[in-house]
Each structure stands twice: as C-alpha cells, then as structure tokens.
Amino acid sequence: MGAQPAGPRGIEREKQIAAEAAAELVEDGMIVGLGTGSTVAFLLPALARRSLNIVCAATSPRTEHAARELGLRIEDVASIDRFDITIDGADQVAPDGWLVKGGGGAHTREKIVAGAAERFVVIVDSTKPVQALHSPIPLELLSFGVRATMRRVAPASLRDVPLSPDGGVIADYHG
Template sequence: MSTSSSEALEAQKRAAAEAAAEEVQDGMLVGLGTGSTVAYLLPALAARKLKDIRCVATSDATERIGIELGLAVEPFDALDHLDLAIDGADQIAPDGWVVKGGGGAHTREKVVAAAADRFVVIADETKVVESISAPIPLELLSFGLPATLAALVPTVVRDGAPPSPDGGVIADYGGDLSDVAAVATLLSTTPGVVDHGLFPPELTSAVIVAHGDGRIERRIY
C-alpha cells in the first residue's frame, strides 16, 4: 500500500471514530473496543470532556490509553449493563454480519457488545465486503486443543499470536462461509471454543463507515 493510500485509510478511520464519539452523551456507561480504528475514538471521546461517563475496555491497551487520556475506565465487574459500545470490525457484510477478532480480543468484545443497549461498529470503506469470508478468528481453550482443532478442520492456531486477554489460544477457522449462520452455530456449539469472531446482525445497532470521498455512511439495523 502506498503512503498516500495508507494516509487516506487512516483519515477514514479517524472520521468514522469521530462520528461515533458524537453518539456518547453525559452520564453514559460506555464500552470501548480494540483496534486501529478505536485508537482514533479514544482521543475523540476524551476531547469532548463529557460529564460522568464511565467506561469499560475490551483490552489492556485500550484501558491504558483511555486512562492516559483522562477517561474513567474501570473493570467490567461493577456494572451489569452498558448504554453504548463502540468497536471496529474486520469485515462488514450487507446483511449485517460482522467479523471481529483480528486483535484476538473478540470474546471480550462480544461480551461488551451484548451488554450494551446499542452496539455501534466503526470502519473505513475497505472493511465493507460483499460476503463474509475466511478466516474467522477463534478463541480456544488450551485444554484439549488438538481435539478442538480436529473438530474444526480447517482451523489453525495463529502463528506468533499472544494469548487472548483472558489467556485463550487464538486461532483462525478457514472453512466454507456460504452459510454464515450455520458456521456460527457450529463454532458456538463445539466444545473447547470460548467464542468466535462472527457477530450476528441482531447484535449490531448501527454501522458507521467513512468513505474516501468524505461521506459518512450510517447503516441502522
């Protein structure tokens, strides 16, 4: 990717993140995702200087940066729900399916998304796809790992990937995705799978996509 193309993508990520930051209001309980697009959300949110917002983070990196920026980030054990969660995505399909987990935090990201009244996905235009394709990130238990991998052929442990924030093994499922819902069910019901990176349409409230021509597209679900 050329420098100009890279800069254009970063500008799109920033634009989507800044648009999403405007969704946060005083007093909200907010879930903060993980990744390169969320990296632009954190300073945008801090710059708004909202009153009495409380945040939870899906990764140590997001928590650390958020605190450094002055956001009130606390462990996700004192709250039983969130008003809003904002996170990035690896793939966004027209039917609302979303793939997450490039950074290996998808289990926490799904827990936070499910706990929120509204889950908003932010992305640059390259994350919009015609249909979901492999690989699909997985978090697996280390116990019985060979048996879990054998049950999910073709699945491979991600080379050089650190453990998930909760110590799980990060792997990628490379099978056929022509029926995404069926694959999601397979992954969810296979013993040894902590969680997978397929986020169903009903989990997402809105998608904010920034385009290269300056448009901010909002898809409401």
C-alpha cells in the same frame, strides 16, 4: 460494495472520521464500552476531547491503558451489568449486517461487552465492507483441549501470536 481503498493515509483519515462521528453519539452520564483495535485508537482521543462525565470499560488492556492516559474514567467490566453504548471496529462487514470481529485477539471480551450494550456501534473504514464474509475467521479457543477443538473446527490453524487477554489461544477458521 465499499469504495476503493484510498491508500494508507486515506484509510487512516477514514478511521478518524468514523471514530469522531461515533464519539458524538456518546452523551453525558453514559456507560460506554470500548472495543479494541486500530479504529478504536482514533475513538479514544475524540471521546477525551468531549470532556463528558462518562464511565468506560475496555475490552483489552491496551485500550484500557490508552483510555486512562487520555483521562477517561475506566471501570472494571466486572462491575458493570449493562452499557448504554459500546463502540468497536470490525474486520469484515457484510451487507446483511453480519460482522467478523476479533482479528486483534480480544474476541470473548468484545462479544460480552457488545452483548451487554443497549446500542452497539461499529466503526470501520472503506476496506471493511465485503459482499460476503470470508475466511479467515478469527477464533478464540480455550487452551484446555485445544488439539481436540482444532480437529472439530477444521479447517483451522493456530496463530503464532500471544494469548488473548483471558488466556485464550487465537486461531483462524479457513472453511
């Protein structure tokens, strides 16, 4: 489906171009949801350069910190009931529009912020489009009862990574 990868520098350039195009969709006065990940890292400076009067909420502490460092106004997601636009990356994008997200571990937060948005914009490079979604599919699970949950979602494996920002365990579904 997508173009052949252009090498590491080419992919980074694709992420930058996609992020800059997405930043152009943001208008003065908007409430903006900010996703998490390597492509969103290119979005933040592009938004900051525009010097718009916007309010942002981030899906991860890493994104929040980076946005604040660039001078973007960040509010707590708890104080926002809807977003004009949310911009985030994806791990896989199928032709029918289905996405795999959450490879970076901010699963629940990303889905809440995307679901509260009037417009959800996904920015990806040419390595992300796929003919069909495939495993591994990232999962965020409650720590409570994780063994029983893992048995129910099998075949799956726990990742050896830090907990999600909300204390969730990160796993991968392999079915």
